[in-house]
Each structure stands twice: as C-alpha cells, then as structure tokens.
Amino acid sequence: MDIPIASSSTLERASTTLIERSEDTPSFIIGNANKSYKYQYSNIYFMRLQYLRECVLEKAERKWKNLDGDPVLVDRVLEVEKGQLCYIIGTVYMDMPLKPNVLEDIARDRSILPPAPPPKFCSEDDTISLEDESGRINLVGERLKKMLLVTGIVIGALGIETPSGEFEVADICLPGLAPQPSLPDPDPPTMDVDDTVQPEWVGLVSGFDIGTSSLSDILVHMLVEYLTCEGGSPEDQLGASRISRLIIAGNSLATLDLGSQVENISLDDKKGKRNGNEPSPFSPHPIQTLSGHLLDITQVMPVHILPGSNDPSGSILPQQPFPRAMLGNATSMSWFSCETNPTYIHLESGSGEDEDEESTASSSARPVPRKFLVNSGQPLDDMFKYLESPPHTRLSILESTLKWRHMAPTAPDTLWCHPYFSADPFIIQETPDIYVVGCQKRFGTRLVSEDDDEAGSKKCRIIMVPNFSETGILVLVDMRTLAVKTIKFMTKGADGGTPNDSQHHPSSSVQQVSQPESSLSALSSSAQPDTQRG
C-alpha cells in the first residue's frame, strides 16, 4: 500500500493497515446462507443463551462459591425450589407496557395519528423476568431496581423463590469482559521510548446529515480541508497528517422524506406513496455532495463508511454496506471500504513488516494491532429507552454491553434485527480494543477494564461519537496509547464576523480547536474519571 502524501509535501501521513479479522469477530454481511426470513427470532435467543450461559456460569461459580448457605446452581429456572438459596442463569426479559405494540397500532382508530413513540419505555409497571428454555420466572427485589438491565442480556441471578413464586434476587452476575487476545503491551515499559513515537490517530466521525442544512455542509467542507491538510495553521496540518484513516459511523445523509413513514405499519396512509408514479421528493444532490467529499478524503487516507439509521440502507441490523457504486469515484480506491453496521475493523499501527519497505522514524516502534468494533448508535439509543437516566448514562450502558458480552441485547425485541438462524453475531466474543458508537448527541469516552480482572490486562476504549452536523466534532483515537482527543469545527458566521477567519471561507472560520475545546481526554491510566463532554 502506498503511503499517502498529503498535499503539503513536507508532511508525512501516518499510516495504519487493515489486517485480517479474527474468527471471533464475525462479518455482518448477510450471505446467501443466512438470507432467509423464514426463521423465527427464538433461534437468536437460543444461540445467545447457549453461548453466554457458559461465560456466566464460570463467573458465578467463582463469585458465589464462598457464600454462606452454599448456593447451588439450578439448571433450569423452573426447577427452583421454594425457600432454597440458589442461582439461575437465563435471558432477561423486561415486560414494559410502554413498549410500542404493533397490535395497538393496528387496532387504533385509523384516522387518529398514533402518539409519538415514548422517549422511554420504562415505567412503574415494568416487570423483569428471567427466562431459559424451560420457562420464565419473575425477578423481584430492591436490589434489582438499581441494576442496569435490559431485555436480552444473559445473567446469573442469586436468590430465593418467594412463596408467591417469584425469585427474590440478592445478587446478579454478568458474563464480564470477553477475552482479549494478548497484546504486546505497548505502553508502560516503553513509555520513554515513545517520546519519539508520534501519535497515530484514527479519525472517527458520524452524522454528516448531508442534505439538511448548509451549515453542516460547510462544517463537512472544513473537515475535508482539515483532513487533507489544506486548511488551518501549519500546526493543524502537522496534526492532521498524523491521522491515518477515517471511520464514518453512520448518518452521512439526512433522512429522506421517503423514509418518514418507516415505522408506520397501520393499514392506510402508506397508500399511494409507493405507487411508483407520483413525484418523489428525491434529490440526487446529497449523494453527489457526499461522494465528492469522500473522493477528496480518499485521496489522502483510507475511509470506512457505515450506514446509519437515516441512511438509505435497510432498517434492521445488521445494516448492509452501501452499494459501492452509489458513492461515485471514491469507491474506485481500494482503500475505501463500505462497511456493515455494526462492523469489526482490525488495524495495525505503523507498518513494521508490511509491504511498506521504506522505514520511517516511527517504525522503530513495534506495530500494534487494534480491533475496532463500530456501530452507528442504534443499539445504544434503543437500550437507553429501557433505563432511567439518571442514574444510568449512555456511557454506563455502553460499558455494560462489554460486560454483558453483547452489543445489542435488545435486538430482536425492540431493536429490529435479521432473523439469524444459527448464530447470534451480536455476541461480543472478543473484547475489542476500541469500541466506537456513532450518531450520539454528545461526545463521551471511557477506558473500560474488568473490575475484578486479576491480570487487569483487558482494556477497551469506548467512544461515543457525536453527530458532526450538530457538534462539528471529529474524534481522534491513538492506535498506540488509546488516548482520545476531539477537534471541533465551528462556523462564526452567526455571531457576525470574528477577526481571525480563514482564507478559504470568508463566511466561516476553520477553527481547529485542539487544545481549548478538546483535550487528551484520557490516558491509558484508567483511574481518571469518565470524560463526558458537551
């Protein structure tokens, strides 16, 4: 692979290379074998429980073995005996009256518009139960109320069945972080050497929403200029040159009117709209604009693009890649990748033993392989509806998904997903190094490690990437140190002309704010509290 040379020739573009996926990080392409819709959703739950049960069991045995009362594992939730301290493992199901109900939507008087879907599903009337193949048992207890639980996760529950046939929970056990294949630990011993090693950023962005407002178009334009080292100060350009590739995590295009009735399943009002002959509000411009920007960026660095909820792609997870041809000339570059949502991306920093023979200064450091897990935010948005916030935050939920070893547990119940038959691809079998969720309201990051992980070696950088069109934020993550910083693009048009504006766009300023507005948010030392900004 060629090293991209930025237009300002003195700069040297950092590089990362794509490496093979491991077995435990599956592809989300729905191949011919999986295409059929004839299967029911129970298969996913079955596969999920079968796999995660083992993980929970192992942890639960360790966690509760020394407890008074010698709790025993009861294999099936229905074999619980009254008054006996025991633990059971199963899938959590939360019965929530506020969940959208298709039966109600159909039964509703058709001339009355359906009420807007509630921002939250949770209410006083929710009940939580634990289910395995044998049946379901209601979980009750004070401790449960504070716990972060959503439908579809697999947990172990310790407790006693009450006389009324419910299970009073005393403690729960999660699968915990999935294994992380041992890495050459890049940080501590070689820290001093690292002074010479420059950061190797991977750019993360989402929510261009091209087609909504001219403002976002300007911001995207600024971003492109920044990335291609055409804008900003020399300092900026130097910084930008250390960005080795860009991952676009969803919602590159604004929602089309065509898709406004996606959720409307009732019997009328979809009438006439799909007849095929009436004029549609379609305009090819947003795609052309996007294609143009992508072409510019791909000139200097590899780009990965994921579809998001607003993009013209399917609605259910996993969303399949855009047809390459749709995005114009950029796609002729082999390092432009149309990804599924979600997707795993395996990268290696530097390029020690790559085909790249030309050694640079930075190549003195060993190459670091990093696994990215990226999605465009739908699972997190859906889980957020299950939980009261506060106390729960998006970041804490995201962190939990790692401990549940499942990135989208609410699928298929409230998050629509493909009816897989023989696998649940959303299980996190291997803890990624970097876990990126796009299309969020705010930026946020945290370095997650296992609480009781003796070795303390498992680490995962979780990052919530905000919508670019609303925040102008580009997130950068360092492949080596897992450090994160943000760069904010702002236009000054609104507040009436600030003096230090850029040469290229009189109406706006490319304010690359790397220090004041953003910062190295967290270093590898995990003691630092969560950074959540915005």
Add this chain to the structure above:
Amino acid sequence: MTKTAGKTKENQPLARQTMQTDIDAERATKKRKIGISGTPRLSQAAPAESSFAHVLQRLKDESGDVHAAEGGADCWPRPKAPTINPQKDSIIFQQIDVEDAYDGPTPTFRMYGTTERGHSVLAIVTGFLPYFYIPVPRGFADDDMESFKSYLNSIMEDPRTVQHIEIVKRKSLWGYLGDDVVPFLKLTLIQPRLLPKIRGVFERGECSYQDLFPGPIPTFESNIQFPLRFMIDAKVLGMNWIEVPAGRYKLKSEAEKKSHCQIEFEVKYDQFISHPAEGEWSKIAPLRILSFDIECAGRKGIFPEAREDPVIQIANMVTRQGEQKPFIRNVFTLNSCSNIVGSQVIPFDDERKLLQSWRDFVQEADPDVIIGYNIANFDIPYLMDRARALDVKTFPLLGRLKRVAAQVKETHFSSKAYGQRDSKDTQLDGRLQMDILQYMQREYKLRSYSLNSVCAQFLGEQKEDVHYSVITELQNGTPESRRRLAVYCLKDAYLPQRLLDKLMCFVNSIEMARVTGVPFNYLLSRGQSIKVLSQLYRKANEEGYVIPSLKGEGSEEQYEGATVIEPKKGYYDTPIATLDFSSLYPSIMMAHNLCYTTILDKTTVERLNLVKDVDYIQTPNNDLFVTKTRRKGLLPTVLEDLISARKRAKADLKNEKDPFKRAVLDGRQLALKISANSVYGFTGATIGKLPCLAISSSVTAYGRQMIEKTKQEVEAEYCISNGHSHNAEVIYGDTDSVMVKFGPGDLKQVMALGSEAADLVTAKFVKPIKLEFEKVYYPYLLISKKRYAGLYWTKPEKYDKMDAKGIETVRRDNCRLVSTVIETCLHKMLIDRDVKGAEDYTKRTISDLLQNKVDMSQLVITKALTKADYAAKQAHVELVERMKQRDAGSAPAIGDRVAYVIIKGIKGAAAYEKSEDPLYVLENNIPIDTKYYLENQLSKPLMRIFEPILGDKASSLLSGDHTRTIQIATPTVGGLMKYAVKTATCLGCKTPLRPNNSVKDGAVCNNCRPRIGELYQKQVTTSSQLEVRFARLWTQCQRCQGSLHQDVLCTSKDCPIFYMRKKAQKDVEDAHAVVERFDQELW
C-alpha cells in the same frame, strides 16, 4: 415451525404473572428473626454487602414461615364442618339450586347451598305437593268433594292420585269481571307427573262427573314447573338465603346422607324462612367456582373424537366468589410434565387414572359452580364419552349425590330473543354450570365468539391459539413440550374466570335470579318469558289471583309494531336533539293500567254499567281496560315494584363504597331494568305461556300515538311564528325516541331547547310517562329506518362517543375490510367533519384493493364448518374439500372455523368455487377477486353511508380514476403459469430488461439509469418498511406467547396479525432480492 432436535419449547407459566400476593405488606409486620450466623462473605464490593446480607436473611425468614403447597394442593377440601346441634343451631345458607326428586313415596326437593363460612349444604324439603285449580262448576256442592275425588282417582286408576280437594276463593287473572271472588277447586296431587294427565281430562272435556262438567274445562296454574311452583309458594328466590331455625329440621347422620354435602338435613316445606335478597341478605356466600379446560390429542386432520382420542390434560382453577385469585391451580397431565411454578402438576401414565383422579378432585374441591368456555357442548360431554370409552365406571359421579351418575342430554333451545340452538346439557346435581361461551352468545353481539376474539374484545389481549394438530405433537414430545401445553391449558382454564370477573357475569346473573325469582340455571337454559312468569305468579298469588293455563299455540296473528316517523334521510350538520321516553312500554302499561286483570269486554261494561273514561278507557287499538279506580292492574304493580326497586338500587349504588357490594348493586339495577322491559314482550309472545295481544297491541298503539303527538307538540311550539329563530322539525322517530332538528347551530342552545321541550311534552302525558332529553347528535347521518350514525353529546364541552346503529360493523359474513372502511369513514365524517377526507379515504382504499395492497387479514371471511353435507354449495365447504385433496392432514375438520378469501376464477364461476385458503393464496401469489370484494362486500354499505351526503354522486366512489389502476398478482401455480417465463422489468419504467437495454441482472434500463439513485433509495425505503414490519410482527407474537426461547406456534386466525406476519416474511425476502439487483448496476 419445527426446530432442531434437542431444543425445547417452553412457555411462560401463567401463574407467575398472576399470583402476586402482596408480600410487601406482609413483610412490614413480620418480626426479624435472629440473624444467620456470621455475615455472608462476599467477593462483592463493600457498599453492596449490607443490603445483600439483609435480603438473604429476610428471604430465609420468610421461606421458613410459609409452607404453602404449590398451586394450592393442600387446600382442596372445604373447611371442616362444625358439629351441629339440631336443637340449638339454626342453619343459614345461600341456596344455589332447587331440584325436585322422586326417590320416596312423595316428591321432595333438594335445595343445595353454601353457608357463609363455605360449608356445603343439602336441604331435603318434604311435604310439598303439586296442585292446580279449576273453576267450581255450577251445581257443585261441598259434599260432592269426596265423591269427586274418588271419581277422579278411579279414572286415573290410582286411588292416591288426588290427595286432596278444597274450595278456595280466587279471582281469575284474565279479564275484569267485577270485584267478586269466585270459588275454585284446588286439586292437590301426589306426583307432578300425574298433573298433565288429569289436566287433560278436564281440558278435553272427558270429565263426566255427574254431568257437572259440560265440555272442556279451563284449568288454572296447571302448567308451571314443579320446582318453580314450590319456590313461588315457599317464597324462595333464585340464589337467596334460607334460614332453618333450630329444632325444625332433622339432621342426617353420615350414614344416612345421600350426598357429599357437609351438612345434610330434612325440613318441611313450611318450616324454614326464606329471606328476600335485600339489605343484609344481598350478600353472596363464598361459592367455589371451578374453571377448567381440557386438551385432547387429536389425530391429524380429524377433530378429536372421544372414542379414539385421549384426554391428555385437564387444567383447573378454583376461585372463591369474591376473591381475586384462584386458590387452587393445577393441571392433570397424561405422561410426565415439567414443573410449573405457581401451579401443581399432577402427572399420570394411565388415562383412566387421570380421569378417575380428576373426578376425585372435583369431589374433594367440591365446586358450587363449574365454568369454562364451551364446556357444555365440548369439554364435559367429551370427558363423559371418553370415560365411557375407557370404561371408567365411576367417572360420571361428578355431582353431589353419592349415587347419581351424570348424563349428557341433547337439548334444543328456542327463543325469540336468542334464536335457536341445539346444545348438550349435563346435569351435575348440586353444581351450577355456566358456560361462558353461551353467556357471551346471549349477552353480546360479536363478530366472533372464539375465546381468542372474546378475550381481545373484553380483556384487551390476544390469546395464543394452538391448533389441535400441534397439540398432539407437543404431547408426544418431551416433558418440556408437555409443560408448554399445560401452561396453555392453564391459561385457557383461567380466562373464563377472568371473563367472569371482568364482565360480572356471575354477580349479574345472581341478581337476575334474585330479581325474577327463577333458579340460577334457568337463566342460561331458558328464555325470557319464564322470568316474567315467575314474577307474575308471585304477585298474582299474593293478590288472590289464579292464572289460567293457556296453550301457547303460536298463532299467526300479527299486531302492528312500533312505528317510526319516516326518516328524512340526510347528513345534518346542525345539532339534532333526541327526546326519549324513559322506559316507554312499562310506563304506558302503568299509565293506562294495562293488564290481564283489567281487560274488559263490552258485555261486562254493560253488565256493570261502567262509564267510559271514568271506569274504563278505550285504547287506540280499541281494547277496553278498567281504570285504576276500579282495579289496580297486576302488571302495573309488578312494574312499579321493579322500577322503584331499581331506583333504590341506584341510590344505594351511589352511596356504596365497597367495590364488591357495588358490583352486586349494579348487577341488581341492571337485572331490574331488563326485567321491567321484558314484561311487554311477554304479553306479546304468541308462543308464550300467557299471550295477550290486547295488551301488547295497545301498548304499541299508545307508543305510536305518543311519538306522533310529540312531533306535533314540538313542531307546533318551536316555530318562527312563536318567536323562535327556526321552525323545529322532527326528522325521525322510532319506538321511544324522537329526533328533533331545532334549527340553531349552537350546541348549548339546542340542549336547552331539548330539555325545555321534553318538560313541555311530558306535562301533556299521563304519569308516569316521561319524555326526557338525553343527548344531541351533532353531526348526524340518517341513512334509513334504524340505521344512523352520529356524534353523541350529553354536555356541550365534549362529545361522549360516536354512535352508530344498524351499520355494518359486526356482521360476521363480512370481511374485516368492510367494518374498517365504514368505521373510518364515519370517523372522518362525524368526528373530523371531513367528508372530503372520507371520500378520499374510500377512494384510496378501493384503489388499494384493486391494486392488491390491502392486507389479507382484512379480506378473510370465516365460517364454521358444522357438518359436511350442506344442501346448497357453500364457499367454505367447497374449500375444505379442495384442501383435503391437497393435504388431508392440514385441512379444517368439522367444528373448525374455516377462513377463506375469494380469488379470481374463470369467468362465470360461482363464488363458492372461488374460495381459497388465505395461506395458500399468500404462498402462491394467487390473485384476489377484488371485484367481488368491491361489489359484494363494500359497495352496498358504502353507498348507504355516502348517499345521504353525496346523493347521486355517491356512485362515483365506486368508479372513476382511482379504479383505473389494477394490479394483479402473478400466481406461481396453476394454469398457464407453468409455461410463463418471468422477465425482470426496469424499476423505473417497467420496461422488460433485455441484454440490449440493461446490464445483466441489473435493476434499471439504460434510459432510466440517470435516475438510479432515486430508484435505489425508493426500493431501500420499501424494503426497510417491510423489514420493520417483519420484525415488529414477529416480536409481538413472541411477547404474546410469553417466551423468547421458543418458536411461535400460535395459529389464531382471529388475530389481526396472523396473515400479516406470514405475508411479511415473504414480502421482505422479495424486496431484498430487488435491492440486490442494484449491486450489479452501473451508477
């Protein structure tokens, strides 16, 4: 639907959700016990530790205290009966059933009941004999009595037939003949079965005793059921409380007992107190209600037959009346079955033992009432037949009598109000039965009476429906699969109980039995007239009347019914006030003293010199009745009692806080209202016991007159010449209401006018007739007689509801599309005031229909397959034949409901040839006969509601531009399709794609390629919608079945999403295939 081996299918036990007792409250009062030694060591973080230990400890404490057996296994028997001292203790119980019994020399009555503390009681009532009256013939002297008796006994060839003859002074109920009482002979007989014989002797004029009886002699009170006769004389009402004072009864020892009742005694018929159901005595004993359901394993394609197919499960729920949750929950299963928390599982490996043990369970739990869904015609007969097939001899001993086996009898029920029905009846001595299906059929007019749709309607939830062929599969599976079945069975056993509670069936029926005085079991098995008759007898006997026994002959004589003021059809956009006569027919009868006892003929008028309008009146029907001053009629008295009792009940209802007592009072006032209204019908029922057309015709004649008069009065008063802004106009009048268009457009003003007019007119009528202003319709769509719709307002701020009468919404032989369209149109017209919108909606729907876009479930028509040989060919029967040829196993069997749609057939094919299975249609893309749906289903109802508004233009709805585009599905089976080659067409212009105008396997033609982005997005949007649809529908089914880990098995054709979810599966795959074509495209 089958899964790989090894996976198990399970369901959520129903009990888990429903058996939530309030443990928190219990805990609060419980004292903490000494802690368990040491605190548990935990690898947990410190802050969690304290609360964790706390929870553990509390759990231990609690589990130590409670030893409740699963599913109430330890509380089957009733509480132990107290020892009774017949000399000191009186026995008070609520009587639930009265049966006559003939196991001794004289008839006795068995009165079953339950005490307030839940002990079962059997009172054997002795000494009551049947009797009837004949008028004393001229010349019959007192000393003729003995010889007359011997004469009668001699012709009956039994010296004991007539036990006793006496002369009593009575009045005949029929006709006013003056106030004198007349002597009657009261003949008391030894056995009720002899009564018809001896009555016949008189009626046929065969009595030749001293030539005193020339020709046929009318008899009195000779045709009333014996138990009812007893109840009337002993003043026993249905379900009332009986008190037997100490010393008046003879307690039976355990050895003497004939029944399983805890307390059994003998009492003479005049030795107990029967309490009227008022005040303290309106309570209800803690009756035990058993709700049960059975499952049988049918063979493929054949509805289960008792001779062949085993009973595999029986689920039972026993609830004490007045309690919220069943205290016994169990299921008897054939073969092992996994544990169900909250319910007791009782497995058997032998079906005989299962049946035997279930019988033992029924005896031990001893329910007073047995309910279920379709138990009368299915579950109970099936169990009985099955027991016979397996030769379980003691199984039929299900009743409370030790040695009486239950028997299934075919019954035929015919009633003007409820229609005809054949059904089965299995008497279980001492236990009431209430088949909720029969109750629903009587009380509610529904589209479908399947348990599923009834639950959807009244409990607001869909019920999983597992087809009986799947049941066999589950049964033959593992303990897990049987458990799933058991959970399903338990749910079906619990639903009737929930319906009973929710709809207050039981409480309302109890009150009805009490108000009308008939035994509880008459309510479901008999018509309306017996209830009126019971009340009439009670009142008549009190007042010294005897009731003639007429032979209901079903005369053809018709009388003029209620007339209507010819409707002025149209759509009214001004408020229309409705003036109603409250309880019109009862008030007319009271106002004019119309009764059997007051009817008069000309000769009597002359004989007694009566003066018209002083002593008697002439009705508009030219019948004569004496006025109140001469004699107060009996029916008016009955009605007054009912109406004042209702007023009292309503007043009590207002003050009552206790929800249970409120329910009773509400049931009571409802029963009273229904009773009052059925009196009129009783007099007009020509096949009834006591038809009197003079009364019923006069009532309707008065009614018509009053409607007319109201019209005149209102129109005369409210006119411009009287200073009003508009001329009022009566646009429609029917039976007891008059619709007035006063003119003003302001609701408040019209309401004021309405109530003023009501008072004004009321003043002109005889009391207690009262015209009431109740509501305003605004807007109002008047279609024709008895067909109208409008928005219903009782206060000017906000409408109450949309009211539609006589418009196609519930007819079952319509497809659902009809009611959907009509309802939506009415909604748009009346609530949104958007007639144009309704038109557009109709056009769109028709357009969708013609383009095959209407959901299949909207087009499905269902009919029950009752028997195989119909005389005329019928769509659903023909379909079943065809389905049998395709796959005998999956075809519906007799008893199933057959769902079908009408498909396009060859020209001229009759509708019955064009029926097809909806699933088959979906799978094979068979075109629907949209024209049939448009012309035979939609057009008439649509025309009806649009014509008043649009006039002649209405027909443009059914033809016009929107009907031009027609899309027909391309079938994959049959006819020429074998030879057809499918060619992909351009998604932009529909041009067939060929190598010379497109890329291989592409999506568009070369001409449309510039639009590819747009077409792609459009296609993606379509497939997204279908994806979401798929996901939402199937996840909903998972939620409904209450399990994530098992496949959805439900095949409820009543469920609105059943066909949708099937279609969604297919549609989404098709849509994806199209989207994939874009991958091959050049952009």
